[in-house]
Structures are given as structure tokens and as C-alpha cells.
Amino acid sequence: MDDEKYYLTLAKQGDYQAFERIVKIYRDRIYGIVFLNLRNREDTEDVFQDIFYKVFMNLKSYDSERKFFTWLYTITLNTVYTFIRKRKRRSVEIAVEFIDDIQVEGREDFTREDKMALLQAMESLPDDERQLIILRYMEAAGIDEIAEITGLSESNVKVKLHRIRKRIFEMMEGHDEKG
Amino acid sequence: MKKDNTGDIRLTVLVPEGIEQRTMDVIRKRVAARILLRNMMRYAAGAVMALAVTFTVWFGVLPHNSTKIVLIYAFHGEKKVEVAGSFNGWDERIAMKHDVKNDVWSAEITVEGKGVFEYQFIVDDVIYTAGQAEYKVKDEQGNEVGIMSL
Numbered sequence: 001m002d003d004e005k006y007y008l009t010l011a012k013q014g015d016y017q018a019f020e021r022i023v024k025i026y027r028d029r030i031y032g033i034v035f036l037n038l039r040n041r042e043d044t045e046d047v048f049q050d051i052f053y054k055v056f057m058n059l060k061s062y063d064s065e066r067k068f069f070t071w072l073y074t075i076t077l078n079t080v081y082t083f084i085r086k087r088k089r090r091s092v093e094i095a096v097e098f099i100d101d102i103q104v105e106g107r108e109d110f111t112r113e114d115k116m117a118l119l120q121a122m123e124s125l126p127d128d129e130r131q132l133i134i135l136r137y138m139e140a141a142g143i144d145e146i147a148e149i150t151g152l153s154e155s156n157v158k159v160k161l162h163r164i165r166k167r168i169f170e171m172m173e174g175h176d177e178k179g
Numbered sequence: 180m181k182k183d184n185t186g187d188i189r190l191t192v193l194v195p196e197g198i199e200q201r202t203m204d205v206i207r208k209r210v211a212a213r214i215l216l217r218n219m220m221r222y223a224a225g226a227v228m229a230l231a232v233t234f235t236v237w238f239g240v241l242p243h244n245s246t247k248i249v250l251i252y253a254f255h256g257e258k259k260v261e262v263a264g265s266f267n268g269w270d271e272r273i274a275m276k277h278d279v280k281n282d283v284w285s286a287e288i289t290v291e292g293k294g295v296f297e298y299q300f301i302v303d304d305v306i307y308t309a310g311q312a313e314y315k316v317k318d319e320q321g322n323e324v325g326i327m328s329l
Binding site: 052105 | 189191192198203210317
């Protein structure tokens with residue numbers, strides 16, 4: 001985190017190398033969030049680049065009292081939604097490319113069909129809940145950061161996440177029974 | 180398979196190799212393009228300003244390269260007197276006014292630029308003369324042409 005602050009200070013002054021470090025720190029999380037929203041590699045890379053360009057250009061307006069990820073996440077979601085609105089290209093179908101590029105860790109018993117069922121269950125959630133569970137499953141943000149992003153208390157975030165996970169579980173159960 | 184709990188799941192997404200370098204390249208290019216555009220806008224604004232100044236100077240807010248002269252022809256009972264000259268390419272005859280008080284025909288003419296100009300009075304459409312011009316020459320028809328230097 002101290003490194004992050006150091007690089008952010010340099011990047012604010014226009015240091016490209018320092019900013020590249022910031023990109024590296026958040027690369028996996030931001031790419032994952034965008035990819036889970038857009039489901040397309042090319043669009044994801046375009047939007048990913050756009051997000052970090054906006055971040056670089058607006059670093060001076062970043063309030064260092066706030067958590068950097070919270071600010072970055074706000075820009076990320078705004079850019080994703082703008083992209084979807086402009087291009088209307090968020091595919092509803094789950095493509096092979098999309099499934100292959102996502103790995104489920106912590107559950108060795110997960111089959112490809114289970115993964116598909118999980119992604120479909122996530123897809124059927126309301127947008128705000130989907131964004132919340134993406135953050136959690138991607139381990140992109142801690143409970144405290146999610147609380148700051150959503151404006152909820154940490155205990156409320158925990159309760160909400162628990163309910164969402166339960167609903168996902170029920171939907172996957174339903175999928176199993178159909179299958 | 181029974182999925183009794185989805186809480187311990189962690190999703191990871193394969194990130195294309197070199198994405199951070201490509202992103203930095205894009206950022207550098209966009210920033211450079213932005214600077215270029217900003218400079219171009221500055222030059223364009225400068226050019227527009229220069230044009231505006233030129234326009235202002237040319238169209239008279241500031242004095243420009245033109246001279247107003249008054250041509251005089253002594254009145255001898257003519258019905259009308261006009262004047263033409265090289266100052267307007269001999270294209271237009273300018274009607275002179277009868278100044279009763281001074282008993283002369285007069286016309287105020289704006290001449291653009293500097294140099295030597297020729298002029299001629301046309302009296303009642305038939306007589307072509309230089310009148311009492313100080314400097315005069317004769318044209319091919321033998322008519323007098325007045326000369327003025329500005």
C-alpha cells in the first residue's frame with residue numbers, strides 16, 4: 001500500500017513508469033471486472049485501456065484520503081456502462097471464449113457445466129448485486145472497500161453478500177435438478 | 180454434484196499477456212495526440228486572431244492605404260460634368276456636383292494605393308479634357324489627360 005501511494009504520487013506528476021506500476025497492481029482485478037461485464041476479450045482490452053487513460057488524465061483530481069481502488073472502481077463501472085450504452089454490445093449468451101478465460105479456484109469439484117451454471121446464475125442477478133458478487137468472487141475488494149463503494153455498513157455488506165450467495169446456490173441447485 | 184456452498188469460490192480471469200505495456204502505449208499516444216491538438220488549437224487561435232487584426236486594419240478601424248482627393252472643374256455653364264480615371268480602371272464615370280457658392284464642379288474621390296494616376300473630365304458627354312490640371316498629357320485621340328501623383 002505504501003508502494004501504491006509512492007507510485008501514485010509520482011504518477012500524479014506525469015511519471016509513466018510509476019503509472020505502469022499502478023496498472024500492474026490493479027491489472028487482474030480491473031480486467032476481471034470488465035471481462036465479467038462485457039464477456040469479450042477485445043472489448044475488454046479496449047475498455048481496460050480507456051479506464052487507465054482516464055485514471056492517468058484525472059489523477060490530479062483523486063483525493064488521496066479515499067481508498068484508491070474505490071475511485072478506480074467508480075471510473076471502471078462508469079466506463080463499462082458507457083461502453084455498453086454506446087455499443088449495445090453486451091452479449092447475453094455465454095460464449096466459449098468467456099467460459100474458458102474464467103477459472104474457478106477453491107472448488108476442485110467444479111465441472112465446466114458447474115462453471116457455466118454459476119456464470120448464468122450471476123448473470124440473472126440484478127445489476128447492483130451482480131457487481132457486488134463480482135467484486136467478492138474476484139477478491140477485487142475487501143469488505144471495507146465494498147462498504148465504501150456501496151455506502152453500506154460492513155455488516156450490511158456481509159449480510160447482503162450472504163443472501164446473494166444463497167440465491168446463486170439455489171439457482172445452481174435448480175440448474176442441477178433440470179440437468 | 181452437490182454445491183452446498185458457493186462462498187469459498189474465487190474467480191480468476193486470464194489476462195492477456197503484455198496488456199499493461201499496450202495500455203501504456205495507448206496512454207502515451209493519446210496524451211501526445213492531446214498535446215498536439217492543444218498546440219494546433221493554439222496556432223489556429225493565433226491564425227484567427229491574425230486574420231481578425233488584418234480584417235480590422237483593412238476595413239478601416241485602423242487607417243489604411245487610401246487617399247481622399249477633391250477634383251475641381253471650373254463652371255462655365257455646363258449641364259453636367261463627370262470624371263473618370265485610372266484610379267477606378269476608367270470603368271465608371273463619377274458625377275461631379277455643381278458647387279454654386281464657389282462656382283465650380285467638384286467630386287470627392289477615394290483613391291486606393293499610392294502612385295501616379297490619370298484622370299479626365301467628361302463635359303456634357305462630348306468633351307474629354309484635363310481642365311485646369313497642373314500636369315497633363317494628351318491621349319491617342321488628342322484629348323488632354325490630367326496627371327496626379329499620390
